[in-house]
Amino acid sequence: MPAYIDATYYQEEFRGEPMEDHEEFQRIVRRASDVIDQVTGYKINHIGLNSLSSFVLGQVKKATAAQVEFFVLEGVEVQTTGDNLNNVSMGKFSYGKGNQINSERSNKGGVSQAVIQYLKPTGLLYSGIGTTGGNLHGYY
Secondary structure (H helix, E strand, O other), rough: OOOOOHHHHHHHHHHOOOOOOOHHHHHHHHHHHHHHHHHOOOOOHOOOOHOOOOOHHHHHHHHHHHHHHHHHHOOOOEEEEOOEEEEEEEOOEEEEEEHHHHHHHHHHHOOOOHHHHHHHHHHHHHHOOOOOOOHHHOOO
């Protein structure tokens, strides 16, 4: 599955929080693209990126960039010891064994609210049954 944006889009079009490490940026873009797929119920994979209207494609790119920036600003961290997963933190979301969970830091799944706002007008968040022959709301 391809990433929905590249470094040029993130830096020059979206003007996101700067990130110097290219390899780390590529990793975060992949994770952010996965989040977009999860939030949209994998509709983009099903219909194809090239089948999206220019408006919807633009919103997908903005949503992906917003999620990348969210990860950059909030941080993505996994701590392990041996083969046992002890603590996981993604932004303000934190999970740990026993009493190590910090409920004040929880963030509903680690999805930027900007992602939802960018995708709302696209029809990609719709999870009901389509009645227009596979073309949800005529957006793609």
